[in-house]
Amino acid sequence: MSAGRTATAADPRPDPRPEQRAPRRDAYAVAAAVLLVVAAVLVGRPIQDRLRVNWPPLLATWDPHVGPGTPAAVALAVAVVAHGPVLAVRLRWPALLAAVWATATAWILSLALVDGWERGVAGRLTTRNEYLRSVGRFDDIPAALAGFTRHILLHSPDNWPAHVAGHPPASTLTFVFLDRAGLGGGGWAAGWCVVTGATAGVAVLVGVRTLAGESLARGAAPFLVLAPAAVWQGVSADAYFAAVAAWAVACLALAVTGGPTRRSLPYAALSGLLFGLTCYLSYGLTLFALIGAAVVVLGRRGARERPVPRAVLFLAGLAVVPTAFTVAGFDWWEAYRLLITRYYEGAGGVRPYGYWVWANLACTALITGPATVAGLSRGGTALRHPATGADRRLALLVAAALAALLVADLSGMSKAETERIWIPFALWLLPCCAFLTRPRAWLAAQAALALLLNHVLLTGW
Numbered sequence: 001m002s003a004g005r006t007a008t009a010a011d012p013r014p015d016p017r018p019e020q021r022a023p024r025r026d027a028y029a030v031a032a033a034v035l036l037v038v039a040a041v042l043v044g045r046p047i048q049d050r051l052r053v054n055w056p057p058l059l060a061t062w063d064p065h066v067g068p069g070t071p072a073a074v075a076l077a078v079a080v081v082a083h084g085p086v087l088a089v090r091l092r093w094p095a096l097l098a099a100v101w102a103t104a105t106a107w108i109l110s111l112a113l114v115d116g117w118e119r120g121v122a123g124r125l126t127t128r129n130e131y132l133r134s135v136g137r138f139d140d141i142p143a144a145l146a147g148f149t150r151h152i153l154l155h156s157p158d159n160w161p162a163h164v165a166g167h168p169p170a171s172t173l174t175f176v177f178l179d180r181a182g183l184g185g186g187g188w189a190a191g192w193c194v195v196t197g198a199t200a201g202v203a204v205l206v207g208v209r210t211l212a213g214e215s216l217a218r219g220a221a222p223f224l225v226l227a228p229a230a231v232w233q234g235v236s237a238d239a240y241f242a243a244v245a246a247w248a249v250a251c252l253a254l255a256v257t258g259g260p261t262r263r264s265l266p267y268a269a270l271s272g273l274l275f276g277l278t279c280y281l282s283y284g285l286t287l288f289a290l291i292g293a294a295v296v297v298l299g300r301r302g303a304r305e306r307p308v309p310r311a312v313l314f315l316a317g318l319a320v321v322p323t324a325f326t327v328a329g330f331d332w333w334e335a336y337r338l339l340i341t342r343y344y345e346g347a348g349g350v351r352p353y354g355y356w357v358w359a360n361l362a363c364t365a366l367i368t369g370p371a372t373v374a375g376l377s378r379g380g381t382a383l384r385h386p387a388t389g390a391d392r393r394l395a396l397l398v399a400a401a402l403a404a405l406l407v408a409d410l411s412g413m414s415k416a417e418t419e420r421i422w423i424p425f426a427l428w429l430l431p432c433c434a435f436l437t438r439p440r441a442w443l444a445a446q447a448a449l450a451l452l453l454n455h456v457l458l459t460g461w
């Protein structure tokens with residue numbers, strides 16, 4: 001499906017000119033993104049000491065290499081490019097969702113294994129800034145939560161590692177619970193992040209199908225599998241956070257479009273529960289409220305039918321996680337206030353806002369790929385001249401995700417972070433690829449970028 005077709009009362013046939021212009025606009029959009037990335041590299045190189053990255057705008061090191069994951073990654077890329085668009089149309093919907101999850105898991109893991117098992121997978125979450133370094137400090141969970149804020153600032157005694165201090169404690173508690181279940185260590189933690197993170201694409205497809213129709217969701221499916229973002233999803237806890245946030249949005253879409261049937265009520269409660277958990281996994285993901293608001297607007301016809309029970313159940317679910325942590329002694333607002341102080345005590349106080357406010361967009365272009373850049377251009381056309389109502393609804397959903405990303409960027413609280421933080425928002429930009437014609441060519445470009453980045457750079461955080 002492609003956007004940009006219009007018709008008049010005198011001539012009901014679609015105007016072919018926007019369709020003819022679309023490839024040219026695609027090329028212009030991709031060229032602009034390439035220039036933005038090149039500018040970020042050229043401007044960043046002379047000041048990389050202030051930027052605190054080795055290969056600006058990415059937190060990466062130049063290290064051309066191959067690894068045990070290389071053959072599998074190349075084979076998967078070829079298979080998805082060759083067969084993905086056809087299978088996305090032909091598979092039954094449940095089978096398609098299962099295929100997306102399985103293939104995305106394999107794609108993420110194979111890319112991670114390009115760096116080897118220890119360096120690319122098992123050792124990722126055990127470095128000095130990561131969550132597993134603090135698992136042992138949660139033997140007494142209530143005491144750890146009650147005293148959590150006392151260890152956020154850099155000058156505080158036994159200050160938390162960067163990622164523990166930079167997130168609410170539900171993120172660290174996830175790995176504490178894994179450890180208590182007998183799944184301790186970097187390998188199990190990495191497996192958890194990869195397997196749960198790969199479900200994010202499934203959640204996005206569910207949300208898109210619910211709000212914009214199955215045809216567009218099927219068109220987006222191969223692009224949600226073969227995203228360059230997979231380079232950073234494996235292995236990062238942000239992939240897990242992205243999945244929780246994505247399922248919160250998907251369940252909200254199912255709730256607001258479910259009409260007066262009782263089936264929508266459990267989705268409302270589950271959406272609220274997952275939104276609450278999202279806010280206690282990452283402070284920045286509170287911006288998913290913008291995407292949630294867009295979902296309510298897009299599903300407003302169904303939302304008008306008996307809205308009170310769904311709203312009550314959503315709010316009840318939303319209160320569960322914050323109430324539990326507050327009762328345990330963790331103050332979200334105080335922790336966030338102290339985090340801002342720590343942020344500027346560290347790299348946030350050194351990295352220049354004037355560079356990162358636009359270089360972050362270059363990072364986003366790299367993790368979403370050229371197909372998404374072209375898809376966003378077509379999404380803009382769909383907002384102005386929608387070929388169908390479904391096109392417009394998808395464009396509005398993607399626009400909400402883009403707005404949330406831009407707010408995060410403009411806030412200034414993202415210049416001491418790295419490209420992994422954009423994963424949750426990026427996954428909701430990828431569906432605009434459903435607007436593209438010639439999907440195999442665009443999928444090949446996506447795969448080529450991911451393989452290139454993963455084989456010439458050693459990414460890290």
